[in-house]
Amino acid sequence: MPIPDAEQLIAALTDQIRPHVTADTAMVGIHTGGVWLAKRLHAALGLSKPLGVMDVAFYRDDYGKKGLHPSPRKSEIPFDVAGAPIILVDDVLYTGRTTRAALNELFDYGRPARVDLAVLVDRGGRELPIAARFVAHTLETPIAPTDSLQLEEAADGALTLRLIHA
């Protein structure tokens, strides 16, 4: 299966989001791939509110089974969540569980006016009723559940999508 070019997808995603951006729009990236992507989108869209980042390790639903994820990072939301329209950014949308965890975490900071989800790739396989408003690419043929599709950042900041076989 051909892996789409991440840089082209970022450009397409930026164009999709741009008409919906207002002066109030805030953005939050989900660690790790979502943060890299959000940094690029945030700059390209020229959002005025500083970018927020979240690590959903403390909200994951597999904690009881798998324990705490190793090396969680700090979540930092440097704007007032209450009343803000927020674009939540992740690299790949799959089961929807990460998005669920991110929504729960976000609401612990306050009640946003609305939350939209923006992703580079939707790989299908949803296990929760979650949909993205902005999607740059949807995989036509599903990849194996054990495989992982993720974003990688090069030293010069260029992003690429990589398929990792378990």
Add this chain to the structure above:
Amino acid sequence: MLNPQLSKDGKLAHLLTLEGLPKSILTEILDIAAPFTEVGEREVKKLPLLRGKSVFNVFFENSTRTRTTFEIAAKRLSADVINLNVSTSSTSKGETLLDTVDNLCAMGADMFVMRHASSGAPYLLAQHLRATGRDHISVVNAGDGRHAHPTQGLLDMYTIRHYKKDFTNLTVAVVGDVLHSRVARSEIAALTTLGVPEVRVIGPKTLLPTDVERMGVRVFHDMREGLKGVDVVMMLRLQNERMQGALLPSSQEYFKVWGLTPEKLALAKPDAIVMHPGPMNRGVEIDSAVADGGNAVILPQVTFGIAVRMAVMSMLAGH
């Protein structure tokens, strides 16, 4: 030898002491604690990790700060917290420690946070749980006798790392009543494991254990000599309640020789940090001018203590 604190796959199962705990686990706890520090700044100061779990704070010895910070840590993780001040309840009616524990297990305990005047009591409890097939219940030592106070040691390491970044170029002095101090034992064990090249112990002969050098420290009986050029000064509380017999002439006399004054602190590096596990005896082991001065990080220690205890609890409960 099997480390009683670790599970078969090498994960933290109980936290009983920092002695013998590998560097990788110490570092993991400190790394996990870092993101927890931010929770105190949210509108909802709670995380769902321990939702539905019951944490029993079983204190056979009085404590305010430690019990409170454990309680806050557990509550911020959404656990149900039950505080038992056992010194005033069943044991005074003759119940044994393990009978008390079995009763609390029957009430659905998932975790015990235990303080006890006898060294080794939390270890006894962990062994008892393992021997009776209740491995899913974990034990956190909140201070046992003169033995260990691992979460205090960890929060001290977190504080040092926060201000000094790297352990491997530091000179650290532990000052005062080491003999009666479980805090000192945990601190020295952690400092050594984390690679601090020079750990100094400063105190009068009567308040240092006779074999203290075996812990890998340099011993000083002259405070001025010992404080020269140090990066971190870790003061200990003079433990009046644990002392029997005349180890000291008087607390005024102690202050004169062993109290940390601005004049003595000036011998340390200018950016040295001053720590104290609390509760402080002002005018006994520490001068108010130092305790409230710019080098003191005593209150940040308390705040970091919550995050460190959250890290320990969430590592223990997640298996």
